[in-house]
Amino acid sequence: MSVKLNTRQVGDVTVIDVAGRITLGEGSSALRDALRELVGKNQKKLLLNLGEVSYIDSSGIGELVSGFTTVTNSGGNLKLLNLNKRVKDLLQITKLYTVFDVHEDEAGAVRSFG
Amino acid sequence: MRDNARHVPETVERFLESTLESVDSAEELAVAIAEKAGFDEDDLMRIGMAVRESMVNAVVHGNRYNANKKVRFSVVNNAERYTVRIADEGEGFDYQEVPDPLAPENLMRTSGRGLFLIRSFMDEFQVRRLEPGGTEVTLVKYVVSK
Numbered sequence: 680m681s682v683k684l685n686t687r688q689v690g691d692v693t694v695i696d697v698a699g700r701i702t703l704g705e706g707s708s709a710l711r712d713a714l715r716e717l718v719g720k721n722q723k724k725l726l727l728n729l730g731e732v733s734y735i736d737s738s739g740i741g742e743l744v745s746g747f748t749t750v751t752n753s754g755g756n757l758k759l760l761n762l763n764k765r766v767k768d769l770l771q772i773t774k775l776y777t778v779f780d781v782h783e784d785e786a787g788a789v790r791s792f793g
Numbered sequence: 794m795r796d797n798a799r800h801v802p803e804t805v806e807r808f809l810e811s812t813l814e815s816v817d818s819a820e821e822l823a824v825a826i827a828e829k830a831g832f833d834e835d836d837l838m839r840i841g842m843a844v845r846e847s848m849v850n851a852v853v854h855g856n857r858y859n860a861n862k863k864v865r866f867s868v869v870n871n872a873e874r875y876t877v878r879i880a881d882e883g884e885g886f887d888y889q890e891v892p893d894p895l896a897p898e899n900l901m902r903t904s905g906r907g908l909f910l911i912r913s914f915m916d917e918f919q920v921r922r923l924e925p926g927g928t929e930v931t932l933v934k935y936v937v938s939k
Contacts, residue, residue: 741903
C-alpha cells in the first residue's frame with residue numbers, strides 16, 4: 680500500500696488522517712497535493728494524523744517540512760498527531776521533532792489551536 | 794546488531810531498471826534476506842531505509858531515471874557482515890559536498906537527509922567512483938554472534 684489520505688473537520692480544525700507509506704513518488708506527492716489544496720482553500724488550522732503511517736523515508740520527511748513551511752507562510756498552523764515510535768525516532772535524529780508541534784491526543788491537539 | 798543463531802549465508806545480485814519500482818523491489822529483497830538472517834525488527838527497518846535511500850540516490854541522482862542505465866544491486870550475507878552494494882551508471886557526485894542536514898541553516902531544507910540516514914542506520918558506509926562512470930556505495934551491518 681502506498682498512502683491513503685482522509686480529510687475531516689473537527690470544529691475549525693482540519694484533520695488529515697494519513698495511512699500507509701510516505702515515500703518518494705506517489706506517497707509524498709499525495710501528501711503535498713493535499714496540503715496545498717487545503718492551503719488554497721484558506722484552511723489555517725491543519726492537524727496531520729500520522730497514527731497509521733507505517734513508514735516514512737527522507738522524501739516523506741521533506742514533505743512534512745515543505746508542508747510545515749507552506750502552511751506557516753500562508754499564516755496557518757500545521758501540527759502533528761499520533762506519531763508512532765519509528766516516525767518519532769526519525770524526526771528526533773533529524774532534529775525536526777522540536778520544530779513541529781507534536782500531540783498524542785486529538786482532542787488536546789484540536790484545543791491547542793485556540 | 795543481531796543474534797546469528799539462524800545465520801543463513803546468502804548472495805544475491807540483480808541488475809535493476811532505473812525506476813522507483815526498482816527502489817521498492819531492492820528494499821523488499823534486502824529486508825527479506827536480512828529477516829531470514831535473523832536481524833531484529835528495528836534493524837530490518839534501518840537496513841530497509843538505508844537501502845531505499847541508496848537506491849533512490851542511484852535511480853534519481855545517479856542514473857536520472859535513464860532507461861538505458863541499470864542499477865547493480867547485490868547483497869552478501871555471511872557470518873560477520875551483511876553487505877549491500879548498489880552501483881549506478883551516472884556521472885557521480887561528491888558525497889563530501891552534501892550539506893549537513895543537522896546544521897541549523899539546513900534544518901528546514903526539504904531534501905538532503907538521505908545520506909545522513911544511511912550513515913546513521915548502517916555500521917559502515919563507503920562510496921567508490923567507478924570507471925568509466927558511475928558510483929558504487931557499500932552498506933554494511935555487523936552480524937554479532939552470541
